[in-house]
Structures are given as structure tokens and as C-alpha cells.
Amino acid sequence: MSGDYAITARGLTRRFGTVIAVDHVDLAISRATIYGFLGPNGSGKSTTIRMLCGLLTPSEGEAEVLGHRIPGEAEAIKRKIGYMTQRFSLYEDLTVRENLEFMADVYSLPRRSARQRIGQLLDKYNLADRERQRAGTLSGGQKQRLALAAVTVHEPELLFLDEPTSAVDPQSRRDFWESLFELCDKGTTILVSTHYMDEAERCHGLAILDRGRVVADGAPQELERRIDASVVEMETGDSRTVRRLLTDLPGVLSVTQLGMRLRVLLDRSVADPLALIRTGLIGQRLQFDARLTHPNLEDVFVAATQGRYLKAQA
Amino acid sequence: MKGLLRLFAILRKEVRQLRRDRLTFGMIVGIPLLQITLFGFAINTDVRHLSAGVADHANTQFSRILAADAQASQVVDITRRVETPEQLETLLRRGEISVGIFIPSDFGQRLARRDRPAAQLMIDGSDPLILAAARQLTGMSLRYDTAPRQTTEVPLFEIRNYYNPERRSAVNIVPGLMGVILTMTMVLFTAVAIVRERERGNLELLINTPVRNLELMVGKIIPYVIIGLIQVSLILLLGVLLFHVPIQGRMIDIYLAALVFIAANLTMGLVISTLARTQFQAMQTTFFFFLPSILISGFMFPFDGMPRAAQYIAELLPLTHFVRLIRGIMLRGAELSELLSEMWALMAFMLITLGVAMLRFKKRLD
Numbered sequence: 001m002s003g004d005y006a007i008t009a010r011g012l013t014r015r016f017g018t019v020i021a022v023d024h025v026d027l028a029i030s031r032a033t034i035y036g037f038l039g040p041n042g043s044g045k046s047t048t049i050r051m052l053c054g055l056l057t058p059s060e061g062e063a064e065v066l067g068h069r070i071p072g073e074a075e076a077i078k079r080k081i082g083y084m085t086q087r088f089s090l091y092e093d094l095t096v097r098e099n100l101e102f103m104a105d106v107y108s109l110p111r112r113s114a115r116q117r118i119g120q121l122l123d124k125y126n127l128a129d130r131e132r133q134r135a136g137t138l139s140g141g142q143k144q145r146l147a148l149a150a151v152t153v154h155e156p157e158l159l160f161l162d163e164p165t166s167a168v169d170p171q172s173r174r175d176f177w178e179s180l181f182e183l184c185d186k187g188t189t190i191l192v193s194t195h196y197m198d199e200a201e202r203c204h205g206l207a208i209l210d211r212g213r214v215v216a217d218g219a220p221q222e223l224e225r226r227i228d229a230s231v232v233e234m235e236t237g238d239s240r241t242v243r244r245l246l247t248d249l250p251g252v253l254s255v256t257q258l259g260m261r262l263r264v265l266l267d268r269s270v271a272d273p274l275a276l277i278r279t280g281l282i283g284q285r286l287q288f289d290a291r292l293t294h295p296n297l298e299d300v301f302v303a304a305t306q307g308r309y310l311k312a313q314a
Numbered sequence: 315m316k317g318l319l320r321l322f323a324i325l326r327k328e329v330r331q332l333r334r335d336r337l338t339f340g341m342i343v344g345i346p347l348l349q350i351t352l353f354g355f356a357i358n359t360d361v362r363h364l365s366a367g368v369a370d371h372a373n374t375q376f377s378r379i380l381a382a383d384a385q386a387s388q389v390v391d392i393t394r395r396v397e398t399p400e401q402l403e404t405l406l407r408r409g410e411i412s413v414g415i416f417i418p419s420d421f422g423q424r425l426a427r428r429d430r431p432a433a434q435l436m437i438d439g440s441d442p443l444i445l446a447a448a449r450q451l452t453g454m455s456l457r458y459d460t461a462p463r464q465t466t467e468v469p470l471f472e473i474r475n476y477y478n479p480e481r482r483s484a485v486n487i488v489p490g491l492m493g494v495i496l497t498m499t500m501v502l503f504t505a506v507a508i509v510r511e512r513e514r515g516n517l518e519l520l521i522n523t524p525v526r527n528l529e530l531m532v533g534k535i536i537p538y539v540i541i542g543l544i545q546v547s548l549i550l551l552l553g554v555l556l557f558h559v560p561i562q563g564r565m566i567d568i569y570l571a572a573l574v575f576i577a578a579n580l581t582m583g584l585v586i587s588t589l590a591r592t593q594f595q596a597m598q599t600t601f602f603f604f605l606p607s608i609l610i611s612g613f614m615f616p617f618d619g620m621p622r623a624a625q626y627i628a629e630l631l632p633l634t635h636f637v638r639l640i641r642g643i644m645l646r647g648a649e650l651s652e653l654l655s656e657m658w659a660l661m662a663f664m665l666i667t668l669g670v671a672m673l674r675f676k677k678r679l680d
Contacts, residue, residue: 053522055679075677078524089519106523150519 006031006158006189007052011061014047021047023212024061029191029205031157034184037193038200038301039209045193046086048209049160052191053083066158077158079107082151086162088143090150092136096127099135099150107154114153121149125179141172148179152188159183161192165199177202197297208304216304220297227295229253229303230273232264236288242281249280254302264290265302337595345602353609356624361447361616366390366413367405369398372421380433380470384415389450402436406476407646408653409638412438412618413448431472439475440486440645443616449473477562477645484557489640490613492549493633496542496572497579497607498600503538504583505596508675513593521677531671535580542576543569562647570650571643574657575636578664582632584671607633635659 009027013020022044029035037045050056052065054074063070068077090099100121104114122128125145130138135146144164151159161180165173177199180190192203200206200220207217216223236242239262243255246262251270256263266273277290295303332338366384370377385392390413394405402414414436418424424432435452439445452469478485511517520530546569553559561568582603590596608614610624611633617625628634635656642648642656650657 083522
């Protein structure tokens with residue numbers, strides 16, 4: 001079963017004392033794709049990634065990574081994977097080049113090809129003019145590019161990236177994702193965790209995690225299609241009052257404020273969402289304009305974390 | 315008023331943090347408890363029971379009384395009986411005895427004539443405390459001899475002060491100090507080594523690479539071995555130039571002993587590194603190891619003066635063995651081959667601590 005999949009997991013569970021950090025997670029991640037873990041802090045993203053690279057022993061369940069059983073054969077996969085930690089984990093008191101040389105040696109790259117590879121990486125990640133600079137003095141974006149260069153020095157088949165863009169500006173994020181697609185095109189499987197919707201949207205496949213459970217998974221577009229809710233976008237002058245009134249209505253799942261606009265998620269069972277809203281606001285003498293719209297990933301996320309999401313038909 | 319409130323805010327926060335740092339909390343109680351009980355008993359400048367050897371050429375009733383009286387004085391414990399004064403010198407050099415009692419064949423006549431000392435005390439004078447203790451024997455009188463002694467009388471023993479005829483304490487202190495300095499720096503270097511990587515987040519990256527435990531441990535130790543050897547050279551140089559400490563033994567022996575001792579301390583540091591969660595804890599634990607090393611290793615107070623229990627504990631500390639090695643080689647000109655048991659002890663300590671460090675260090679986060 002591992003032929004087409006880089007990662008499969010069944011019932012993967014991890015407890016810390018009485019806290020269940022990861023709760024029976026099933027995964028099937030195809031090779032040469034970018035797969036995202038979307039979820040708030042504490043939803044079990046990092047713990048799942050750490051179990052998959054063999055850093056944490058699962059309390060229950062099993063996984064297969066690149067054809068090796070986890071946790072039993074954890075050492076065997078170390079050569080084939082790269083793991084970029086949430087926190088910058090290279091040596092701040094070494095220079096850019098020294099860090100890359102260290103990683104190349106740790107992965108036992110022969111001298112000649114190591115030098116060549118490091119040159120390539122310095123060019124590719126725009127670090128050539130910084131190679132003698134200490135890593136600790138780099139900017140957030142540069143550190144992140146160096147970290148990616150360091151974990152790909154041995155050209156791994158599988159990359160784990162734990163919230164790689166949480167400390168960088170939007171431009172760096174876009175560039176970073178360009179690099180990820182480039183790696184993916186060359187056959188690398190990438191598992192990336194994030195709490196940014198726009199990043200999640202770029203993934204080929206996605207699992208939404210909430211309190212340790214996978215509450216939805218599939219391709220982003222598919223997830224948006226399968227959402228078990230309707231979405232109404234409203235414009236109003238008194239969004240705070242409208243929001244308060246709508247939240248109390250039966251069938252309304254959530255109301256999110258976006259500047260002057262409100263995004264209202266309603267249960268599918270509500271036959272005419274617009275009518276429900278109008279009725280709910282009657283007699284308040286409020287100016288508003290409401291229309292049905294397509295759900296986006298954030299809606300999926302909100303719905304899924306409230307259990308309002310249709311699982312794919314098996 | 316507001317100032318007081320802020321002060322209390324800080325105070326309360328501090329207490330809360332302290333309570334959660336179990337190791338530090340343990341140290342608050344552990345350091346006084348252990349150190350006071352251990353050293354209160356162990357530190358004893360009134361040295362008794364120095365191990366002694368006897369070479370009795372007279373072999374008469376009186377010579378046996380002399381030996382028995384020396385034993386009864388509790389200043390010495392006669393542990394060895396040999397044939398010749400040369401054998402006593404060998405035992406002294408090997409550090410197996412601190413005092414040699416040589417009773418010549420004309421002991422009886424000497425006693426009767428009283429124009430010169432009747433017997434000879436051969437003392438390892440490298441430690442002035444041992445020298446002072448052993449000298450108490452010179453005031454001894456034989457049991458048969460009940461007549462009051464005249465002050466001008468010739469003493470019973472002639473004293474031969476070996477290894478430190480000028481009775482300078484630097485001679486004794488400097489070699490031991492080498493061990494103390496190495497213990498402090500070497501243990502601390504590696505104690506913080508892994509903790510620092512953990513604190514800075516490097517470790518999470520590192521354990522996800524193919525690096526093996528042994529590679530990580532040995533790779534961390536080797537640079538410090540070289541630093542340790544540089545320190546040894548510096549201490550030797552200063553000892554000779556500033557304090558004119560003699561180097562009786564061979565240089566190669568000094569460096570070999572230092573090498574094994576350095577390695578033993580570094581592996582001890584690694585064990586601490588796997589126990590401590592923060593660099594601060596690592597430093598505390600190092601100190602916890604360092605203090606007994608200084609006090610009961612024989613560096614500061616003679617080993618023979620300590621109670622049995624303290625001696626057993628001291629045998630577990632690398633510094634105890636190194637102090638014996640380095641004093642033997644530097645001051646008494648002993649060869650390494652004469653002190654092999656100390657070398658084995660250091661090597662055993664190193665292998666055990668390295669094993670413990672490797673077992674405790676998992677390439678895991680749980």
C-alpha cells in the first residue's frame with residue numbers, strides 16, 4: 001500500500017499524561033504532493049509531525065513513512081527525510097556556509113558533491129552574498145531560506161515543515177511557497193503545517209486538525225464543495241448589533257466580522273438562509289445587504305471545527 | 315505603595331518559578347544536607363591512621379614493642395611488613411604507605427647508648443599535614459622506658475622527609491590543583507554542551523539526522539580533550555616556573571594520566587547534560603559534583619584522616635584517583651605501571667559514565 005503513498009497512518013494517537021494531543025489520526029499522503037495540516041495552535045499538528053519523523057513514540061496506532069514502519073524503523077528514514085522545525089534550529093554562531101557544510105557532513109555527502117550542492121543551494125535561496133554571515137544575524141526571511149536549504153542539502157524524498165512561515169513577511173512567504181512547488185515538481189513529498197488559510201489553499205491535499213482530530217480532509221476545492229453549510233455575505237452599517245442578533249438565531253453556525261462585512265455560516269437544513277436572516281433582523285430598522293456566496297477555506301475550517309462537515313462518501 | 319505591590323509581584327513570581335524547578339529546589343535542601351554531613355565527618359585535620367610499613371632488621375623484643383607502640387599511638391596503621399628499607403621506599407613511591415619505619419639490626423645497642431636515633435621514620439613529606447602527623451611519633455617513648463626523659467635527649471626516630479625536603483606546600487598543592495582545575499572546567503564544558511543545544515532548539519534538528527548517539531557524544535568530547543591537555547601544559551609550566559614544583563616522573567606518564575582523567579570528567583559532564591533541563595541546572599549539578607571532589611579526594615585533606623564511609627565515597631570520584639596518580643608521578647617519581655589500579659579506576663569511571671550518558675540520551679523528544 002506504500003507504493004503510491006509517502007505516508008500512511010492509521011489510528012495514530014499520542015497522549016501526554018491525561019491530555020490527548022493527537023486522537024486517532026488517519027492519513028494517506030501521495031508522493032510528490034504538498035500536503036497541509038491546517039489547525040490552530042495546540043491542534044496536534046506538531047505532535048503528528050514529530051511522530052511521523054520518529055521523534056515521538058505514538059501511544060497508539062501505526063504509520064508507514066516511505067515504506068518504513070514508525071516508530072520501529074525510525075532511524076532508517078532519517079536519511080530520506082528533512083525536518084524543518086518550527087523554531088530556527090541551525091547554529092546561530094556559525095556562518096551560513098558553515099551551517100550548510102555541517103549539515104552536508106552529518107548526512108555524509110562526499111566532499112566534492114557537498115561543495116557543489118552548497119553552491120547550488122546558496123544561489124537558489126539567494127544566500128550567496130550572505131555565506132560568510134553568522135546565521136544569528138540574518139533576517140527572518142533569510143533564516144527561513146537557510147533552514148530550507150539546510151534540510152534539503154541531502155535531497156530528501158520527504159520534507160516535514162512545521163509552521164515554516166510563521167515568522168516571515170508576506171513576500172517571503174510567497175517566495176518560500178514558490179520554492180516548495182519547485183521541490184514538489186522534482187518529486188519531493190512535502191508535509192507542511194500552517195495556520196494560514198492562503199497557505200492551506202495552495203496545498204494539493206489538506207487535513208484540518210482540531211483538538212487532535214482530523215475534522216476534514218481532501219483537496220481544498222473539494223473541501224469547499226463538501227461543506228455542510230451555506231454562506232451569506234452581508235454589508236451593514238451596524239455590524240456589531242447585526243452580529244449579536246444573528247448569532248442567537250437558530251441554524252446560524254457562526255458570524256465572522258471582516259471590516260464592514262459579515263460572513264454568516266448557516267446550517268444546510270435552513271432552506272432559505274436569506275429569508276431567515278431577514279426575519280431575524282425584522283423590526284430592528286437596520287440597513288443591510290445580504291447575498292449567498294461560495295464557501296472558502298476559512299468557512300470550511302469554521303464549519304469543520306463545529307462538526308458541520310460532510311465526510312467524503314466512502 | 316505601588317512600589318511595594320510591584321515588589322511583591324516579582325517576589326511571588328520568583329517563588330512560583332522556583333517551586334517548579336525541582337532540581338534547584340532539591341539543591342536548596344540537598345547541598346547543605348549532604349555536604350554538611352559528609353564533610354563535617356570527613357574533614358579532619360587531626361590526621362591519624364596513616365598507612366605504614368615496617369622493615370624490622372633487629373627483630374628483637376624491643377623492636378616488636380616499638381612497632382606495636384607506633385600502632386597503639388594510632389598515628390599509623392601498620393599495613394605492610396617488608397624486608398628492606400628499599401622495599402619501604404618502593405611502597406612510599408607507589409603511594410601504598412605514607413610512613414616507613416625502618417628498625418636497623420643494631421637497634422638494641424642504639425637504644426642503650428642513646429647517642430643517636432635508634433630507628434628511622436621514612437615519611438612521604440609531599441603533604442605537609444602527613445609530615446606533621448607522622449612527626450608525632452618522634453615524641454613517642456618505648457613502654458619499657460619509664461624513666462623521665464631529659465629534653466636534650468636524642469630522639470627515638472631519625473626522620474627522613476621524602477619528596478619535599480623543603481616542606482613547601484606548593485609542591486603538594488600544584489599537582490592536585492591540576493586535577494581540581496580539570497574537574498571544574500571539563501565537567502562544566504560538557505555538562506552545558508547538550509543542554510545548550512536543547513535550549514537553543516538545535517537538538518530537535520540534530521536528532522532528526524542520521525547522527526548516532528556515540529558519534530554525537532564522542533564528537534562533543536574530543537575538542538575538550540585537547541583543551542584539557544592544553545590546560546595541563548599551562549599548569550605544568552606555571553607550576554615549574556612560579557613554584558618550582560619538581561617533576562620527578564616522566565612527562566608521557568603525566569599526559570597519559572591526565573588524558574584518561576580528562577575523558578572521565580567529560581563523560582561525567584555528558585551524564586549531567588542528559589539530566590539537566592537548563593544550563594543553570596547543569597551548572598548547579600556540576601557544582602554538586604565538584605564540591606566533594608575538592609574536599610574528600612585527598613586534594614585538600616589527607617585521605618587517611620577521613621572516616622571509612624567518606625573514603626568509600628571518595629573512591630568513586632575521579633579526582634581521588636587522579637590526585638594519587640599525579641602526585642605519585644610528579645612528586646615521587648613513580649611510573650605509571652606502578653599506579654595502574656588508579657588508571658583502571660579512571661577508565662572504568664569513564665566507560666560507565668559514557669554508557670549511562672548514551673543510554674539516557676535518546677534520539678527522541680518523549
